[in-house]
Amino acid sequence: MTTTDTRTAPAADRAKSGGVTGALSNYIDERTSISVAVKEFGRKIFPDHWSFMLGEVALYSFVVILLSGSFLTFFFQASMAEVEYSGSYVPLKGLEMSAAMASALDISFDIRGGLLMRQVHHWAALLFIASIGLHMLRIYFTGAFRKPRELNWVIGFVLFILAMAEGFTGYSLPDDLLSGNGLRIIDGMVKGIPVVGTWISYLLFGGEFPGTQIIGRLYTLHILLLPAIIVALIALHLVFVVVHKHTQYPGPGKTNENVIGYPVLPVYAAKAGGFFFIVFGVIAFMAAFFTINPIWNYGPYDPSPVSAGTQPDWYIGFADGALRLVPPHLEFVLWDHTFSWNIILPIAVLGLFIVTVMVYPFIEAWVTGDKREHHLLDRPRNAATRTAIGAAGVSFYAVLWAAASSDIIATHFKLAMEHVIHVLQFLLIVGPFIAFYVTKRICLALQKKDREIALHGYESGRIVRLPGGEFIEVHQQLDEYERWKLVSYNDYQPLMIRPGVDGKISSLQRVRASVSRWFFEDRIEPVSQTELDHSHGHGHAAVAGSPDQYQSVESGSGSAGGAPHAH
């Protein structure tokens, strides 16, 4: 609605006409060229899907963690100096404990809103890690890690590890009985590492366990080093999101070359900005109503007592579970040195597991050899083998995780502890195979169903009697927009081995071919236009219930032979 006059007028004049806001904008722009950023990003399009909010939840809960954590630092004393507790919590009065524990109790019982902030901090941390985990699963199962986003997957993976490290260092800080036992376990694990373990433990704790140093050191890691790295990596993670532009789910109108959605200003600013308040609000709600980490029930750390049902915060559970599930008697002494395989093996298995997670994008890229950029997500069913591998990984993790509660499972369900462990040991090995097989079959079945629906429509539930007396159910065709979702996906075939330029087949090529076959031998081709035309070639606008429709049902079932892989 600008007139010719204002368009040609200098920016300063226009700013004047805009009043205070205009003058301020002009002042800032002349010093920051912020208008360039607004022009560049203000109308940037973001696609819409509920699953894209998982990463947002992680980001926002991290902001809440920073806010609540800063509050806590004003009151917390990261010191293991012995003090006599003299705060308001009567059962612990007069007890000797570290200054860290005493100040954590003061935050909980003597500072208004202190307990609330502690619980906001703890709940936000749990939500942070949970949402990162779910975000990663979303990325994995939709194939969002494919080119050009492999490196961003690695950054996200590192953030996940750092988040767990933040969690562990954080819940150790109050120096209570439960977290002290957690540190004791870390100490025992570190000591089991060959050659350097004893010394690493010694240096970490500043002498013998527990020493008087560890809380202060963890505090530095927890509030300075780790958050700094996390902030930097989150920034990088988001820069990549901007550079790559967000992925989108397949759908009508969406292609690999476009982004369809809503602009940052105003819609995404409102939705994402509002969502921050929702996340913060939900965390505040949980902190107000649900107790988390009641350190006053545990008491100060003492190496001697421990309560039954001891287990770490849930996200460390998989590591604790691995320690529980290791087979017995795995330790021997060789040349006067102790090889604690009951420690080394779980560490190695966990290491292998998480490294596999990290490098998976590169493995898949190597198998497919696909060098194209992928901005359209896969529906999980359409990448059956990947989805099945994911399910196997999830069940492996889940069994380890369940194992961290083996004793609680045993007491709760009145089972023998030994049986629970043995069943979980069995499931740890067999579970992933079952999960892989079942998931793959489900994916293929869903693909077949999609194919069937794309070609023949869905069952409408209307039964019609034909003049000849035959009963038939009317199939309702999809409209082209709904159908598009079912027929547009990436299709790979197993790699054919071909000799290289020297006329030989390298062994690497053989491996790749066999992995490729394992990935793609069961593929189901997407419906082609010819098949579609053939299946309802009598006019797809056919009125449901017309004789044409019935014929299409019959001819359709006959024509499926056009896709040999599907049957």
Add this chain to the structure above:
Amino acid sequence: MANDKGAGDLVPVDPEHSAPTSAGTAVVHRDAVQNPGLPPHRLRVGDLDPKKADRTERGISILFYISIVASIGAIVSYFAFPIIPDNPASVRLNTLFLGASIALALLTIGIGVVHWGKALMHDHEGVDVRHPVRGSDETRARAVEIFDQANKESGFGRRALLRNSLIGAFVAFPLPAIFLFRDLAPTSDDPAAELRHTMWDKGVRLTRDPDGAPIKASDVTLGSAFHVIPEGLNESEHKLEEKAKAAVLLMRLKPSDFNVSPGREDWNYDGIVAYSKICTHVGCPVALYEQQTHHLLCPCHQSQFDIKNEAEVIFGPAKRPLPQLPITVDAEGYLVARSDFTEPVGPSFWERGDYDNN
């Protein structure tokens, strides 16, 4: 080399990249169904009926007013529900009302703004065009040119002596940092040696955890179990470190109920046995004693030890039995240690070596 070419001679690094990128084993179907394009836009209730949009606006503004009230309410609760010393219920109320009002203030803003975005803001979908992430051929060529030029102007490639000595310096300069961390732990002690000894020694009394009262052999009845620390631990300078190694469990069994291996005949006193409480797996206190079976259970990772058989491992990840503390009684009838443990207690470590064979 760069100096062979003028800037104008530079061509795209890899002409193959100008061709379509390899799709690997992907099948590109010529006969694929064509993308039907965006479905027709669907109007919302508010788009069709301005009155409904107005009603939505009023509803959202009510949410924002509620938020203002809740924020003020949070401040009011801060004072209205103070923490009263020695009254845990007051803490609960303070947390509850403060938290609930803050949550309400935040949620109403969030829900209101999101609803505004979804129901009232212009909702026509926009389209952005993607560009390949890689720079254009010209950009890449220019980048190569810049590096070449920098190389030429600096002599980085040509002056090998300069370059290699600089690389050497870069490798060397972080090394001091490694040594700086040595003093994380005291230099005077050897950790492996420290781990071999505890506070227990000949004649040290077994006392109750935590009060330090000495234990008479006659107090230890059949079937009872005591959590034990060495006498003087509570006054020790390094109380927790010593306790983390010296904690002991004391039990009395019928002499016929347990086996004693050669060399350990005098380690128990009249059926009273003392075992290290520190798990040989990763060091949790093995605190759970089953009186009927005389099994000890570690609550952390479920290792089980059979006291009837000198604490041998009968289940779980631990490998070694809990070390036994040799005990006897002194002249006054109090239980005392005969010596320190004869092997290191607690989790395994690299330098632990083969104590069992010594």
